[in-house]
Amino acid sequence: MIKDNLTSRSIRNNNSYNILKALVDQQRLQRSELTVYSKVSVITVNKIVDKLLAAGVLTETTAESSIGRKPKELTFPQDLGFFCCINLCKISQIGYFIYDIHSKPLSEGLVRVERESDFHTALGECLFQIGQAARQMAMPLLGVCVSVPSVYYEQEDAVNCDLIPGLENIRLKKLLRESFCIENITIIHDVCASAGIEYRLAHTDSLYYFYLGDGLGSAYVRKGELIQGDSYAAGEIGQGITSFEGEECTYESILSISGLCRQLGASGQDELEETLKRYPAMGTIEKKKIDPILGLAGEFLYNICWILNPGMIVIDSSIPILAELIRFVTMKKCERLGSAPIGNHVSVTLPMEKNHYAMKGCVLLLVERWIEKILEEASKGSVLDVN
Known part of the structure; x- marks a missing residue:
């Protein structure tokens, strides 16, 4: 890929972006602080800030202080939108x-x-x-x-x-x-969207986000870029096929909430969640229904380590205990990475953004x-x- 040439105009826009983004993140800053957060020189900050003030994008007010000098702070207008x-x-x-x-x-x-x-x-x-x-x-x-x-x-x-x-x-x-x-x-x-926010919060160059809900979906982010494929179908892993209990089926038919309910005899998501919460205390016979399902998810995510080689896998679900159980199984599977003939490693986590x-x-x-x-x-x- 050929990078765009940086013209004087695009450099100015990059500086302006950094200034506005710093104020979005920090809410209010003095001009001297803005140079640190935006990594833009004092002279350039002053020029750009004056233009932003004139355009009504920013406001500058005197900071409240009971003693000493009263510096001015830059913020976005309260009625900006x-x-x-x-x-x-x-x-x-x-x-x-x-x-x-x-x-x-x-x-x-x-x-x-x-x-x-x-x-x-x-x-x-x-x-x-x-x-x-x-x-x-x-x-x-x-x-x-x-x-x-x-x-x-x-x-x-x-x-x-x-x-x-x-x-x-x-x-x-x-x-x-x-x-x-x-x-x-x-x-x-x-x-x-979920993969994007997890990537922002994580310390990794690449992240694979795996979600189990009404359907089954995933997304892969590498160096800030979301990889969606030629038909925007990359990540629609629910449509992938596998063999489960001797039959060819889609991953979604097994691992989605409706698929899990059907296999475990639950009437809906609430009953399914209660069943999964009892998993640690279940006997061997009762676990035999659930273990193959968890194993299928763990095996799939282990293979993702070799197909995409992400630095991190985030497992998420509308049923939190389901994500926790799959994470545990996946981590056990991924222990094999350390002894593989080709070096590989991955961090397997639950989502940091809970809401x-x-x-x-x-x-x-x-x-x-x-x-x-x-x-x-x-x-x-x-x-x-x-x-």
Whole structure:
């Protein structure tokens, strides 16, 4: 891959990005502190900050102090705007979450979906409530990110509907543009968003994220890049085939929540969770039903170590005890890596981001794209174009 040449304009935009990102992360900084966090020279910081102040992107106020000098601090305006993340990954409900630019939750809401045919209506009610929230806060909506349960096809503006048929024929990006009159719209597969936030939190160059829920999914991040494949199908491991108890089947039919319920005779997720919680105290005969399933997951993840060679594997599930059991089995399998003829090693962990429905990965992505949009406008010769 040939890297883009860094022109004087792109260098300025990189500096501006670092300054804005530092303020997103730290919330308020003095100019002298900003040079440290952004790794930009004092002269350049002053030039860029003056332009950002003139554009109304930042404000500068005197810090509150009872003694000594009162330095000035840079912050984003309180009425700058907000970001909204929508969770479309559940059949029975649609959740939305509102954040400020620092990813601080401001409010949230939930719309129930009574029947599959009502999904479009429920989504419309969700968008109406978000619009109401915007009017009550008297702030502009700066971006929307939608988490979906499968592949999103940008050109067709369509979501693969195998898990939630109610998404069929809904043109999400078109609907959001018409509802909110904004362009900063991101639609992302939920496992990709989760893998992204786990990668940010981890100390590794590569990470494989494995999720067991209504379906079975995964995502691979290497050096900050999400690897999605030619048809955006990389990570759709649920569709992979294996042999289980003498029959050819998909991984999803065995390892998804519905697959586990069917095999273990559980009526639903709650009963399945209670069954798995009893696993440590189970006798040998009772464990015989569960051990082959756990072994299948552990074997698959062991093989991932040789196919992708990630530095870290994160195992996640809507049933936490299930993720814990699979992690234990996978770690035992991966002990073989140390004695393999080719050197290999991996860290197997549970997720560090516990609040799945806060969708931290989604809001961080939105904020970054908002910054990029500001700088894109700057590159066209606006007030941020520092000479």
